[in-house]
Amino acid sequence: MAFPSTHPSLARALAEREYIEATPVQSAVLADNAADRDLLVSAQTGSGKTVAYGLAIGGTLLGEAERLDFATLPVALIVAPTRELALQVHRELEWLYKPAGGRIVACVGGMDPKVERRKLQSGAHIVVGTPGRLRDHIERGGLDVSQLRAVVLDEADEMLDMGFREDLEFILETTPRERRTLLFSATMPRSIETMAKRYQRDAMRIEVKGDSGGHADIEYRAVRIVPNEIEHAVVNLLRFFEAPSAIIFCNTRNAVRHLQTTLLERGFSVVALSGELSQNDRNHALQALRDGRARVCVATDVAARGIDLPNLSLVIHAELPSDPEVLQHRSGRTGRAGKKGTSVLLVPLSRRRKAEGLMASARVVPVWSGPPTAEEILELDQQRLMQDPMLQEAPAEEDIAMAQTLLVSRSAEEIAAALVRVWRSQLPAAEEVFDPGDRRDSRDPRQERAPQEARPQREPFANGAWFHMRIGRRENADPKWLLPMLCRRGNVTRQEIGAIRIFERETKFEVAASAADRFAHAVRKADGDIEIVPLRDGGAAAPTERPAKQGPRPKREEHARTDRPARPPRKDFKPGERKEFQPKPAKKKRRPPPAR
Template sequence: MNELNIAAPLAAALAAKGYEALTPVQMAVLADEVEGRDALVSAQTGSGKTVAFGLAMAPEVLAGADRLLFADTPLSLIIAPTRELAQQVARELDWLYAEAGAIIATCVGGMDYRAERRTLERGAHIVVGTPGRLRDHIERGSLDLSKLKVAVLDEADEMLDLGFAEDLEFILSSAPEERRTLMFSATVPKEIAELAKSFQRDALRLQTQGEAKQHVDIEYRALNVTARDKEHAIFNALRYYEARTAIVFCKTRMNVNHLLARMGNRGFQVVALSGELSQTERMHALQALRDGRARVCIATDVAARGIDLPGLELVIHADLPSNSETLLHRSGRTGRAGQKGVSALIVPPAEFRKAQRLLAGAKVVAEWAKAPSAEEVQERDDARLLDHPALAQAPGDEAALAQTLLARHDADHIAAAFVRLWREGRSAPEVLQDSLPPAGAQAPRERGEFGDSVWFSLSVGHTGRAEARWLLPKICDATGITKNEIGAIRVQQDNTFVQIAKAVAGKFGARMEIEPGVDMTRLDGEPNLARPERPAPRPRGDKPAYTPKPSRFVEDGEEAAPRKPYVKREAASDAKPYAKRDDAERKPYTPREGAERKPYAPRADAERKPYTPREGAERKPWSPEESDRKPYAPREAAERKPYGDRKTARGEAETERRTYAPRSLDPAKRAPRPAGEDGPRKPYAKRDDAAGPKKPYAPRAEAPAEGGERKARWKTGDRPAEKPAARSAGYKSFGGGADKPARAGGFKSHASEGKTFGKPGAKAKPAPARFDAKDTSKRFVPPKKK
C-alpha cells in the first residue's frame, strides 16, 4: 500500500489491523485529483467509510509529519448524527492514528460535559461529536475552531432527516472559510446536493463502484404473512435462522416496546434501542450484544443508524421502511467484511405493492416465500442438534459420569433427556396460517375474468351502512386470504354478495361469523344480481285543446284577434343575431302629438302661490350694489356710547353703577378702596422662610360663649371619671367596659343612656335604651350542638 501515498503511521496501523487491500471508497479518496479539495462521497453502508475519511484528512492533520505535536485547538472535526456512531468513529480513528500520537476527543449528548471540557482544554487533534453537543461547546467557549483545517460530515442524509441543518450551519460558520469539507453519505438525494452547495466549494463528486452493485453478500427474502401473523412470523424467522446476532427494525418506539415485551415473554435474549433510553442504557444494550449476553436487538431507524455489531447475520424488517434508501441502510448492518447475511421483510397482504416498489427502488432482487412454518423450524432445530459439535468430541473427564448414566438408564432415555434439554431453552415455534404468495407484475385483468369462484352471502347491506371498502379487510382478516382471492362485492338493500376464489373458499366453510352480528353463508349457485325492471310510465291520456284567454288590453266593443299557438324554432340560425345600436342612430325623444304639457299647479287647499320665475334674464346672486338694503357696517369705536345706568319704571336711576376698570397687577396703580374701608388694600406679599420660624399649626377653637373663653370641643382626658361606662364589660369589641373608656357621645349608635345629641341649642332628646346584657329575654341563644 506504499504506492498509494499513505502516511507511514497510517500504513503501519492498517498493516497491524490486517488490511491487505483497500475498499473502493478508500481507494477513491486517495486519488491525486481529490487531494486538498472538497468532496461529496456516496458509498454503501459497511464499505469502510470511516477509514476512508480518516485517510482523506491525513494530509491536513499530519502535515507531512510522522508524529503530532501538542495542539491547543483541534485540527479536524467529524460530525455524526447519533451518539453510537460518533463513539464508533472515535474508536476507528483511535487505532488508525495511534502511531501518529493523535489525541481524539468525543463530544456527544448524554455524557459528562465537564469531562469533555477538560479533555478539550488539555488539547485534542481530532474532535468527534454530535451536532447538538458541539454547538453547546462552541457557544460556551470550550471548543475553538479558529484553526480547523478539515471538517467531515458522516451520514449527512441522516442528519438532515433529524433536523440538524441549522446546527450544521452554525458549527461550520465558526470554522475558517478556507477549511476543507468532506461529506459522506450512503445516498445523495436532492437535499444533500443542496446542502453540499452551501457548505462546500467546488466539491468533487465521488461515486464508488460498490454503489452500483448493492450488497452482494446479503440475501433478501420477502416473507408474505397474514396481518394477524406478523409477530409470529418474526418469532419463527429468528428461530429458523438462529443467528448469532440479529436486529429487528420497527417504525416507532411504541412498536419497539411492544415487541420487546412479547419476545421477552417467549424466552428470547433481547435488548432494545430507542430514543427514550439514556446513554448509559444504550451502552449497556450494545455491550450485551457484543459479549453474547443478548442475541436480538429491537431498534428504530434513528437509534440503529451507524452502529456496528460484530457477527450480525440477520436483519428483520418488522415494519417496512418508508423508502428504498432506508431499506439499504437497514440491510447494510449485515453482510460486512465478506460475511454473509440475510435481510427478511415481513410483508402482510396490504403491503405487497409497497414491498415491490421498495425492492425495485433499491435495485435488489428478493425471493418471495412464505414465513417459516412450525414444522420447518422444528426440522431445522433437529438438524442443529444432530450436528452439534459436542456430539463429535471424544469423551474426556466426563467419561465416568457418562458410564454411570448408562448403568442407571438405557441409551433411549438419555438421548430423549438430551433432546428435551436442548428444546427447553428455546421458544416453541408458532403455527402460521397459509397465505398465497403475491402475484407478480401482470397486466391488469379485465372485469369478469376472475375464474372459478364461489358466492357467499353476508347478513348486512345498505340498511346496515355496509360498504365494499369496509367489508374487504374484514373478510381478509377472517381467514387470512388476500384481496386477490376476492372478486365482486355486491351490496344490496339488506344483504351483500361476495365472490371468493374456489381455491380458498373452503376456509370459510358453510357458514362463519366474520364479525359479531355479521354472518357469511355459502350459496349453492350464483345469486340473482339483476335489478328489478322499472314500471312502465303511466299514460297521461288526451289533453283538452288549449284555449287562449282574451287579452286584457282589448278595449270594450272590439273583438280580440285569435292568438297564435307557440311554435318553437327548429334551428338557432333562424334568429337574427343581436346588433347593438350606435348612439348616433338613436332618435331623440319626441312628445306625443296633441298632448300639451301643463304647467305645475299646486293643490287647491294650499294658500301659497306657485313659484313663477322671472321673465327674461336668469336670476343673479344678491349683491349689495343692486340691493335697496344698506349693507352692514360696524360702528367705529369712537362712536360707541358707554353703558348707561339701568332705570326703574319711573325713569329714576336704580343704582349708581361705576364703570369697569381692570385690576392692575402693579399695587401702585390699583384703584383705591371704596369709602368706608380702612385705608388702601395692601398688596399680597409672600412670606420669606428666612424671616423667622413658622409657628406650629393650632386648630381653631369653638365659638366662645358670651363672656367666656374658647375651649376645644372635647378631650379624652377631660371625661369625668365618675361617668358610667357606655358599654357592658362583656362587649369589648364595641368599646367601653371596665378597662376601656366609653366613646364620645357624638357617636349616636354608641351613646350611653341619658346622653343628648344634636346641634347646640336644639331640644334635647333622650338616647335610646341600651341593650341589657342581663336581660335574657332579648338575648340570642345559639342552639346546642347534637
C-alpha cells in the first residue's frame, strides 16, 4: 500500500530511498486516529519499525515547519537495548531526517563518552542510545532532557529481559510529563503492559499480526546432521545457497572463534561478532559485510537484534537457540522489507525433540532434509558457470585474439577444461556429509529386537578389540553413517572396522588388533556428542552375550570370620531372656546462682 500522508521533508527522504509501499506497522502508526497519541505497538522483527516511529514522531518534532530549528537541546530520545540496534537506528534516522536538517547523535556503550558529550554540547535534535549510557549522561549533566517532546522505547521487552528496568524508569521519570511516549515491542508480556499504564497517557494499542506460520518471507529448513559434522554441514550449506551475505549463529564465543577459523581456512571471507569484541571491531565487521568485503558473519546472539544487512538472505543456526523468541529474532535478520530469506537449523540426532519443540512454539513448519551433498553442489556449480556473466558478456577484441592464439596450440576441450579448473579454484570444496535419516519410522515396537548388522555383513576379526557407544536403533543408528564417522574420529580405514552390531540403546563394533590402540587414542582426543569407549571384555563374545545370571547369595553365616574372638556375654542378660525397657532417670535441674 502507498504511504499515508507524511511531512513533506520526510516524504522527500522516502522518495530518494525509493520507498513506495508502506509496511503494515508503518501504515498503522501513520493513521489519522494515531496522530499525536501515545502508542503501544507490537510487531514482528523486520517489519520496518524504525522507519515507522521515525515517521510517527515527525509531526511532533516538525509541526508546520519545513525544517527543524537550530540544534540546541534534543527534542526526541530513542532508547534501544543493544549497541548494534542503536547504531542501526542512528543510520536510519540520519537519512530520514536529512532533508529536514536533523542532527542525530548516538550514545552507546563501548564508545568514548567524552566524544559523545562534545557532540551533545554542540547540539542535537534526536539522541539514540542504550539505557545505561543514556542514564550516565543524564546523571553527569551531559544530556539535558528538559525539552523532549517524544520518547521511543524500541524492543522494550528485550530491555526488560536484559535487566534495564531501573535505567528505563530513571529515564522516563526524568523526562517531561507532557512528552509523547511510543513503546515498540515484539511481544507484549505483562511487564510491558504495566510500564505502559504507568508512563503512557491513554495509549493507543496497535498489534500487527504476523502469519500464523511464522514470518511469511522466511523459508525455514531443518537439516538432519550426524554429530561431529556441524562444520561440514555449514560449508555445504554456504556452497549450496551461495548467498550474497549469510550469518551463522553459535551459542558461545569459543564456538564463534572456532567456526570462523575453520571457514577462513576453507577460503570463505568471514568476520565474527561476539561480546568480547570492542565496539569499533563490531562496526568494522558490519561495514565489511555491507560493502561486500566479507560474505559470512559468525556471531553469538549479540547479533540477533539490530543487524539489518540489505543482502542478507541466509541464516544458519549452527547451534539451536535457547527459546522460540531467540529463534525468531535470529531468523528475522533475513526476510526483511519484503525480501525473501532462508533460515536453516542444524539438528543433530540428540537434539531432534528440542528442535521440534522450538519450531512448534515459534509456529513455523520447516522442511526437513539431510545436508546438501557434494554431488548436488557440483551440479549447481555447473549451472552457475553457464550463467556466469563471464560467459554472457560479448568478448572484447583482445580476448578473441588471445583465444585464437590458444586454439593454435590447444584444443577447444583443453581450453574449456582449463577454464573450469580456474573457475572451481575460486570456490571452497564441498564436504562429504551423511544424512542420518528420519528418526521417526513405522517400525513395529513389538517386533523382535535382534541386533542389526551392517550390510553387507562384515566378518569378525580373529583378535579384534570391541568398543561400544550409547547410540542405537532409538537414535536411528545406521552403518551407512556410523562407519564413515568411526573411520574419521578413530583415524582408521574401513577395512580396519569389523562387525557392527546395533542394539536398541547401544552399538557395539570391532576394530582390528593392529589398529585398536590407535583408534582408542584418537577417540579419546576427539570431541563429539557420541562417546566411544572400549569394552572391558575384549573377546568376540562380549558384544552379543550377556553375563550369566549369578546364583543366590550365600548366607551370612558362610561368610562369618573365624579369626575374630567371641564376644563375652553380658552379665545382666541371660540367653533367651527378654529384657524390659527401663527409662533413664531424669537429670536434676541446676538451681540458678543467687543474685548478687
